[in-house]
Amino acid sequence: MLRALAILRELNRQQNTTVDQLHRATLLPKPTVMRLLATLASAGLVMKGERGIGYRVTSDVQRLSAGIQDGPLVAEAGRPWAVELTRRLRWPAAIAVRDGGRIAISVSTAASSTLSPFHATIGMRHSLLTRALGRAYLAHCPDAERRDLLGLLAASTDPEDNPPNLARVARMIVVTVRRQGYALRDPKVEPRNSNTVAVPILLDGAVAGTIGLSFFRSAVSQPLLVGEMVPALHQASREITAALERLRPS
Structure with a gap:
């Protein structure tokens, strides 16, 4: 849970965030970042960024x-x-x-x-x-x-x-x-x-x-x-x- 919140916190800082940026900001391994992003996406809180590059939070995060x-x-x-x-x-x-x-x-x-x-x-x-x-x-x-x-x-x-x-x-x-x-x-x-x-x-x-x-x-x-x-x-x-x-x- 704490790792997922760390991902959300970083996503909230800017409009579009890449896996590499999340990895560097949270110090989590990239496979873990990808797994957490998939979990957050299935919950409707995260989606792919424009043109499929990076990730961003959805309005449901509110x-x-x-x-x-x-x-x-x-x-x-x-x-x-x-x-x-x-x-x-x-x-x-x-x-x-x-x-x-x-x-x-x-x-x-x-x-x-x-x-x-x-x-x-x-x-x-x-x-x-x-x-x-x-x-x-x-x-x-x-x-x-x-x-x-x-x-x-x-x-x-x-x-x-x-x-x-x-x-x-x-x-x-x-x-x-x-x-x-x-x-x-x-x-x-x-x-x-x-x-x-x-x-x-x-x-x-x-x-x-x-x-x-x-x-x-x-x-x-x-x-x-x-x-x-x-x-x-x-x-x-x-x-x-x-x-x-x-x-x-x-």
């Missing part, structure tokens, strides 16, 4: 996260605004909440976006250091929480979570994201043909979650990013904060 979607209060408050962002800007929106030392996606409009770089993302857990939704969280959470998070990251064996000079990398992220007013994905991580821009959802001096838009790098210019997408995200963030204040118990 059923695996049916119990996650309605969990966090921020998902309930933010889902309408994520949908509205995608309706207006066409790019897929996502809302994420902290899950231990990572950020987990609880709302995604990838399935309803015709321009989505991804097929399904709900339930995926991302690095706080390399992914835009995580960086937006790390940069704006209280100092004491950030110190705790750095302790969790220092214990991780994932190089995305625990790079050399972890403390310095984290400080640079905090400074850059706060100066820019938004977070972007590390350009060195996959998939490199797309990017995500994200901002925090603030509540009572803490970060309730983060909201972002994913897009193909070749399709979005810097003026479009900072002139339209970032302001739209900040407006959605403010509206979600107001909705959270109405929804939470008195």
